[in-house]
Amino acid sequence: MKNNVKLLNHVAKRGLVTNRVLKKYDDIPGPKTYPLIGNMLEMKFLGGELEFNPFDAFCMKLHEKYGDLVRWSMLGDNSLFVFKPEHAKIVFQNEGSSPIRPAVIPWEVYSKRKKYPPGLVNSQGNEWKVQRSASNPIVAKPQSIALYLDTHNRIIDEFIDLLKNKSKNGEPICVEKFETDLKYLLLEMMSIVAFDKRLECINAERRSPEILQLLTSIIDYGILTSQLYYTVPLWRIYRNKIWNEFEKTSDFIFNFTRKFVEESYNTLKKTPVKENHTMLQQFLLKKTNLNFKEIVSIMSEFLLGSFDTTATTIHFWLHKLSTNMEIQEQIYQEIKNLDKNHSYIDQDDLSKIPLLKASLKESMRLHSIAPTIARSLSNDIVLDDYIIPKNTNINVAFFVMSKSEKYFKNPNEFRPQRWLKEHQQNEPINPYTTLPFGFGSRMCIGRRLAEQKMYLILIKMLQNFKIEYVGKEAKLGFRLIVVPGYDLNLKLSPR
Template sequence: MKFLKITKRIINTCANSRQNVLTVLSDEPTPSLEEWESAIPYENVPGPTPIPLLGNTWRFIPFIGDFQTEHIDKVSKKLHEKYGKIVKMEGLLGRPDMLFLFDPDEIEKVFRQEDSLPFRPSMPSLNYYKHVYRKEFFGDNNCGVIAVHGEKWQDFRSRVNQIMLQPRVTKMYVKSITATSQELVDRIEAIKNEDDEVPEDFLNEVHKWSLESIAKIALDVRLGCLDRDAHPDTQRLIDAVHTFFMLVPVLELKIPFWRLWSTPTFKTYLRALDTIREITLKHIDIALHKLDKQDNQELSVLQRVLKMDNNVKTASNLALDMFLVGIDTTSNAVASILYQLSLHQEKQANLYDEVKKLLPDSDTELTHEKLDRMQYLKACVKETMRMYPVVIGNGRCTTSDRVIGGYQIPKGIQVIFQHCVISNLEDYFPRCNEFLPERWLKTSDLCKSHHPFASLPFGFGKRMCLGRRFADLEIQTVLAKIISNYKIEYHYEKLDYYIHPMYTPNGPLKLKFIKR
């Protein structure tokens, strides 16, 4: 009886959660009466059948459920194979229904028709942290861009867009990011064994590089993450970010007991976010004291926001969001690309030829003009992100009734675009199982055959990834530096991919870095 009462309370919470979505102001176009009435009713959308009380949430319960959060990629693939291009997952305790969309034509329609205040699928746990648990810190109007919606999101994003998304601003950081990338090259040389192989925890070294890069871009602060005597806060921050991402699917997809009482998992989650906030704020304070000592070319993102907006809260919370979501994503992308290049020696050789022409000597300066000319390098990045996107999907929450895929989709449904499935389908990418960077080159016939909305690792539209230009800069720069210095090999059993917490190779990355 006690379990039934708890379950009913959670169901009521779910209803309230959906009602919050429904109250979002919307100017999203609604279908005509004729279009709506000719569409198939929502209840007929195919998908797994929920059971009484537990709905479909039971599927994510360990041992008894048939869905595992670390293998959502495989779960999504099975849903597509069994139910088709549109799949309904209803009865998820504590959150609205999810609608998995595997059709790039329909995904494009959703993006093209989104309103001025697009609503991303919510993260109730992070929303709670920002708007309830630490409301006194974040306030009402400067909560950043993560887990924020409506006019507050639009106001914040409009103030930082021109700094974060303009190519001319990004190019000013090439010199700083090149220096940080060289630190990773030096670190690789220091940690290799006599067989030129890096340790099993090499991914953690890439995390350190990513953290160092973000600190330089966001705050113009050198943390010394890759130094032998790095400050303990470096690892604490990396571990906290990792914990945050690991626990999000646990809190969001499994039975949300945390909404009724503070569970051990939820306490760990809150502590991780507090650690991220506290360590980041230390370095923000240092950066603020440097405000009047820098010229225009060397200003950090924090300082540029302050010069433009003169609001410390805006600048600080933007920097905090950059640390929160920019470390694991970028580092796992780099690790995955290095691993794929190690498996495809011919493609790596092609990349080295391109890099060598533009960086003939170890002391040749890497500039943004040279990066712009490295088309094959960019193709290698795109191809890895097609096959193994570090974030396997994104989505939108409908803010009005819509017709999607010929079905009536009501307001308040979370529409999920699982690009990890779509971008690995032969329908949209011929020879999809092959690692073919050439498909992204304009001179290739394959370039003309893929759907532009079948692979969107950074999203699309008004809520596309705010840090994508900086992420591109970091990834391209470090790859150019590594490839110019090393040939990369891998001599162990091929690794599968899993979500831990990003989509990443499952196993130690014991890569071999042979000095060129």
């Protein structure tokens, strides 16, 4: 009790006055904690039943066992898991003007060892603010993104033509592991943004060994990060095999990016461009105060941050649409109403597809790639009368909330209509139950770009094919983000 009074005074000083008696952080439900090692004995490798990898399953187990607010600690690091939208709201409302998202440690260690700037993902405080405010007007601005409509339309048309050519006399074609085709398509679409250059990788016959290595490296980068991140970080003391592989992979990606950004810079110097500057040109023409190394870091991040996230999101989305044929047909009818005189999809078309957009939201509700969004606050807050001290690593677990019966009627049902305006009156959705692109000033900077790319791909796929899933299971996997643990085997019937 004496302790509670002391804490109450402390919180009252921070302006969080309440007339209830507040409880200590240590009293939050969670596993038994031991000095120094914290909850380490819960881990499987020490005979317990938990493991970090896959992280989504770890979060679900904590929730099942301990409830809506769970504390966790290991080797001196405190983490809190939040499974309630009301709590998520309080956390985000207290994130301040430079929200802190705890760093991805392997990336932080790599950039320090190589003396690379940390980029947007891992920088904090003023360093983050400077980079983010310089990048926002370039990357998140609708006009900048619209500049890519033309090239992206053309790339997807080429991709569709390649698929159609596989069909003899309009017969359906079966494509195994369609996710691989999608990855090359997305790499091609992103290289035009990050390097102002096409890599010519959608046609298998034209892929160079370097491009094959790039794709493998980007995928390995996620897997190796996950292996380093979700284990006891002994690799920080001695460079083990996984660290060495991670370093080699990262070197390849960063050198690849530097080479292409340098090429674009030299071209721009030789042949100045007066207007309609691409994103990379805007960065290079010193429209920001970022130096060359910072620009390379940001472009590498765009390449890495855009690739697996977008490919995975489309994988889940296509799986949902190809196993819910009635909904696919309704979306097809919506798309059919777009102006058929042109295959070019413009901004006007993108404003006339509410059901398709709702189906992406619904797919992301069911399959958000990030199991949690993390924040560390610079002031104490109170959740359920518990005092949460500043600097606690808070994980808001959308992965659990967005599939909970408490917040969604028939939560496991794929029902895009629930997102349409007319349904919202009867069945309002609490925005803090599902935030697949994150929240506030630190949310995903590539959201608009990703959405535009995904809408274009799906519109053109559905315009050209009836899509059926012919795979068997739909398990989940994990490599830093939640990924499908199944192949996207599709039957594509030309329309």
